[in-house]
Amino acid sequence: MPDADLPAALIFDVDGTLAETEEAHRHAFNEAFAEAGLDWHWDQARYRRLLDVTGGKERIRFHQELAGLSVLDDPAIARLHARKTALYVAHVDGGRLGLRPGIARLINQARAAGIPLAIATTTSLANVESLLRATLGAGAPGWFAAIGAGDMVARKKPAPDIYRHVLDRLGVDPARSVAFEDSVNGLEAARAAGLPTLVTVSRYTDDQRFTGALAVLDHLGEPDQPCRALAGRAPAGGVVNLPALRDWLRG
Incomplete structure (x- = not known):
C-alpha cells in the first residue's frame, strides 16, 4: 500500500505532457x-x-x-x-517519439510505491496506447488503472468530464491526487475536477498563462537535467519525485 502522505494517484495528460507529440x-x-x-x-x-x-x-x-x-x-x-x-x-x-524528461522515472517511482496511475486526455485511445507501448514497453498500457481518452465523454477539455470519468474509476480523493498538464485547457479541466495540477509547458503552450497551477515547470527533470520553475517553486534538486509532490500537496 502507498504511504498515506504521498499522492493518492497520478493522472497524466498525453499530448505535450508525456511527450512532445x-x-x-x-x-x-x-x-x-x-x-x-x-x-x-x-x-x-x-x-x-x-x-x-x-x-x-x-x-x-x-x-x-x-x-x-x-x-x-x-x-x-x-x-x-x-x-x-x-x-x-x-x-x-516507428519509434520516432520519446518521452519528456522525468516522465518514465516518475511513472516507475509511482509503480514501485503502489500509487495508481491514470491517463486523462482528449486524444484517441489508439494514440495513447501506441505512445505508451513505443516508449515504455509492450505492457505499459496495463500499468494504468484507468485510461480516459478520445470520445469516452461528451465534453472535452476544458470541461472536467474526462478527469471525472477517470476519478470515478480510480475511486481516490482528487484533492490528494496530482494531475499533470501542459495547456490552459487541461489545467482548467483538472482543477474543475478538484485536482491539484502541475504544469510542464510544451512547444505549443509556452505562451499560455497557468493561473492556479501547483507550479509551472519546463519539464519534470532528471538528475543530470534539472527542471526550471517558470512560476511557483522548483522541486529540490530540480527533479519532480514523490516527496516533491507530497510537499506541493501540503502547500
Whole structure:
C-alpha cells in the first residue's frame, strides 16, 4: 500500500505532457489532407491557434468554420480523422517519439510505491496506447488503472468530464491526487475536477498563462537535467519525485 502522505494517484495528460507529440500530429493531419485531395495545410502558426480547440475531429470542424467552408460533413470528418490517427500511430510505432524528461522515472517511482496511475486526455485511445507501448514497453498500457481518452465523454477539455470519468474509476480523493498538464485547457479541466495540477509547458503552450497551477515547470527533470520553475517553486534538486509532490500537496 502507498504511504498515506504521498499522492493518492497520478493522472497524466498525453499530448505535450508525456511527450512532445504535436508536431507528429500536425504532420499526420497534413498527410491525411493531402491523401483526401484537400488543399489544406496547417503550418505551425495555424496549428498553434487550432490547438485552442481540443479533439482532432473538433479541430477539423473548427478549421472549416474559420475558413467559411462546408466541404466535409460529420461522417466525412470522422473518416478523415480516423486516417489521420492511423498515420500518427504509424509514426509513433516507428519509434520516432520519446518521452519528456522525468516522465518514465516518475511513472516507475509511482509503480514501485503502489500509487495508481491514470491517463486523462482528449486524444484517441489508439494514440495513447501506441505512445505508451513505443516508449515504455509492450505492457505499459496495463500499468494504468484507468485510461480516459478520445470520445469516452461528451465534453472535452476544458470541461472536467474526462478527469471525472477517470476519478470515478480510480475511486481516490482528487484533492490528494496530482494531475499533470501542459495547456490552459487541461489545467482548467483538472482543477474543475478538484485536482491539484502541475504544469510542464510544451512547444505549443509556452505562451499560455497557468493561473492556479501547483507550479509551472519546463519539464519534470532528471538528475543530470534539472527542471526550471517558470512560476511557483522548483522541486529540490530540480527533479519532480514523490516527496516533491507530497510537499506541493501540503502547500
